[in-house]
Amino acid sequence: MAIRVRFAPSPTGDLHIGGVRTALFNYLFAKKEKGTFILRIEDTDEARSTEASTGIIINAMKWLKLNWDEGPGNELPEYAPYYQMKRKEQGIYQKYIDILLEKGYAYKCYCTPEEVEKMREQARLAKQPPKYNGHCANLTKQQQEEYEKQGRTAVIRFRMPKEGKIEFDDIVRGHVSFENALLDDFVLMKANGVPTYNFACVIDDHLMQMSHVIRGDDHISNTPRQIHIFKALGWEPPIFAHLSMILGSDGARLSKRHGHTSVLEYRKEGYLQDALINYLALLGWSTEDSQQLFFGNSLIENFSLDRCNSSPATFDPSKLLWMNGEYIRSKSDEEIYNLFIDWIEYTNQQDLIKDWDKDLLKKAISLEHEKVKLLKDIPGLVDFFFKELSFDEQAVSKVLLSETKKDSSKIVLNECLRRLPNQQDFSPEALEKFARDLATELGFSNGKVFHPIRVAISGRTQGPSLFHMMEVMGKDEVLKRIQFTVDKYFNV
RNA sequence: GCUACCAUCGUCUAGCGGUUUAGGACAUCGCCCUCUCAAGGCGGAGAUCACGGGUUCAAAUCCCGUUGGUAGCACCA
Numbered sequence: 001m002a003i004r005v006r007f008a009p010s011p012t013g014d015l016h017i018g019g020v021r022t023a024l025f026n027y028l029f030a031k032k033e034k035g036t037f038i039l040r041i042e043d044t045d046e047a048r049s050t051e052a053s054t055g056i057i058i059n060a061m062k063w064l065k066l067n068w069d070e071g072p073g074n075e076l077p078e079y080a081p082y083y084q085m086k087r088k089e090q091g092i093y094q095k096y097i098d099i100l101l102e103k104g105y106a107y108k109c110y111c112t113p114e115e116v117e118k119m120r121e122q123a124r125l126a127k128q129p130p131k132y133n134g135h136c137a138n139l140t141k142q143q144q145e146e147y148e149k150q151g152r153t154a155v156i157r158f159r160m161p162k163e164g165k166i167e168f169d170d171i172v173r174g175h176v177s178f179e180n181a182l183l184d185d186f187v188l189m190k191a192n193g194v195p196t197y198n199f200a201c202v203i204d205d206h207l208m209q210m211s212h213v214i215r216g217d218d219h220i221s222n223t224p225r226q227i228h229i230f231k232a233l234g235w236e237p238p239i240f241a242h243l244s245m246i247l248g249s250d251g252a253r254l255s256k257r258h259g260h261t262s263v264l265e266y267r268k269e270g271y272l273q274d275a276l277i278n279y280l281a282l283l284g285w286s287t288e289d290s291q292q293l294f295f296g297n298s299l300i301e302n303f304s305l306d307r308c309n310s311s312p313a314t315f316d317p318s319k320l321l322w323m324n325g326e327y328i329r330s331k332s333d334e335e336i337y338n339l340f341i342d343w344i345e346y347t348n349q350q351d352l353i354k355d356w357d358k359d360l361l362k363k364a365i366s367l368e369h370e371k372v373k374l375l376k377d378i379p380g381l382v383d384f385f386f387k388e389l390s391f392d393e394q395a396v397s398k399v400l401l402s403e404t405k406k407d408s409s410k411i412v413l414n415e416c417l418r419r420l421p422n423q424q425d426f427s428p429e430a431l432e433k434f435a436r437d438l439a440t441e442l443g444f445s446n447g448k449v450f451h452p453i454r455v456a457i458s459g460r461t462q463g464p465s466l467f468h469m470m471e472v473m474g475k476d477e478v479l480k481r482i483q484f485t486v487d488k489y490f491n492v
Numbered sequence: 493g494c495u496a497c498c499a500u501c502g503u504c505u506a507g508c509g510g511u512u513u514a515g516g517a518c519a520u521c522g523c524c525c526u527c528u529c530a531a532g533g534c535g536g537a538g539a540u541c542a543c544g545g546g547u548u549c550a551a552a553u554c555c556c557g558u559u560g561g562u563a564g565c566a567c568c569a
Binding site: 044049155183186190192197244279291310320321399463464 | 507566
C-alpha cells in the first residue's frame, strides 16, 4: 500500500506548536515509509479563515523544512497546498452530497439554528445528550416544498443509525468503540452550500487516497462520524492514528496564556529549525533507549508511529532551550554566522549590525559560539567588540577599584601599556605567556593580571577567553582600550 | 451532564509478567576542570510506578473498579 498522509490545518491563526507536532509526525512517517506528504488548507470556515493565516502556515512549514510532495497542479519547484474552498468551487463536495441524498444516507433539514439550539437546550434539561432530534429526518415532498415556500434554506444532515456501534483500530490508542446512539444527525453541508469539516475531510481523504490519518487526539470523537460517511459512500476508511495532546505547565491544553505558542515566535527568539523539530518529536514519541538528540536524518530513520505515546505531554521550555544550545554547538562557526545573519534579516534588525565589521563579527561569534543558547543572545555577547567601551559597574568596582586590587590593577594595566607595543606575536599562546610572565615578574597571582586586562578591554567580567579576545581585537584596539580605562579610572 | 481518552522522578520518557535495589534526558544541587562566563567530566537528591481490588509461584507490566486530569458533545475545524 502506498503511504499517503496529510497535514490539514484550518487557516484561522498562527501555526501552533501542537499543529507543528501533528505536521511533523505526518512528515516523518511519510519520509520513513517513502510515502507522500500533502498540505491541505481546510478553509471552509469562511468567517474565521484568513489569507494572512494561510501565508503564516506556509512560511512556517517552509522554515521548518516540512516540505510537502504534491499539490493541485504539478507546478515546480514548489507545490501549492490544496484548498478546500477551491475544491468546493469545482463542485467536488456537492457531487457526493447528491449521492448521499439519493441513497437516503442524508436528508435536507429546514430547522433554523435557533430551533436546533432550542432542541438541544430541552435535551440538556431532560439530562439527555444534546442532540438534534431528527425533526426533518422524514419530511414528505410536500412538507419540504412548504418550508421552501417559507423561504427557509436547508442544511444537509447525515442520517445516523440509531443502534449499533462503530469500532476502529487506532495505531496509537488501540481498539476504539463508539455507540451510534450517542451521535446525532450532524450537518454535512451548511445552508450556504459550504461543506462542514467532517464531510469535506472525508471526501478529500478518500479522493486524495490517504492511507493514514494522523491527527490530534481532539479529533478522536469525530472519527466515528467520519467512518459513517466513508461507509455510506462505500469507501474503505484510512488507518487512524490519534496523537496525544500537548499541555501547558498547568495541565491544560497548550494555549496563548502559556507563553509562546506560535512557531514564528520561536523563530523570532532565535530557536533553530532542527532543534525545535527534534524537541517536538520527543513530545509523545521516543526510541527504546530514550535517545534525545537526532541530528541529520536520524529522526526520519528512527521514527515509527507505533512508538507514539498515548498519554498527553507537557511542553517544557527549559528542555527546548537546552536542546537549542546543543544544536547551536553542533554547527560550525560558519553555519552559526549564517544562521545569525538570516535571523537578523528575519527580525528586521539590520540596523543593529550595519556598522559592524563582518569579518570581526565572524571571529567574535566563533569565540562565543559554545555559549549561545538562542540566536538572539549573540548581539549581547559580542557587541562590546564593536561599540565604544562601556563599563559594567560591578566589574569596575570588584576588579579595578576594590581596595585589595586597585593598586595591582593599576600597575598591571600600566605595564601592559608599556610592554604590549613591543609584543610582536599577538597569538593567544604568546599573549598568555606574556601575561603569565608578567604575573611572575610582579609577584601577582594570575588572576590579578588577567582580570583587570579583561575588564579594561571589554568593560565586563564575563566574556570569551581573554587571549583569544585580545587577538581578535588586535593590538591597536587593545592598547587604545587599556589607555582609555587607565585614563578614566587611574589617571585622575 | 453525557461520552471518550489518559495516569512511572518537578518535566519528557524507557519499561510489554521474573535480568528492576525502576534506566536515560531536562531542570535542580555538589565537586572537578578553569583567566571570567559557558561548555565538558564526575557525583547527589528526586518515582511507596494515582488509589483499591483481583489473576498469577511472580505485576509498574494482565483484568475490574475508584479517583483525578484532559478532550469532544456547533450550519468551528
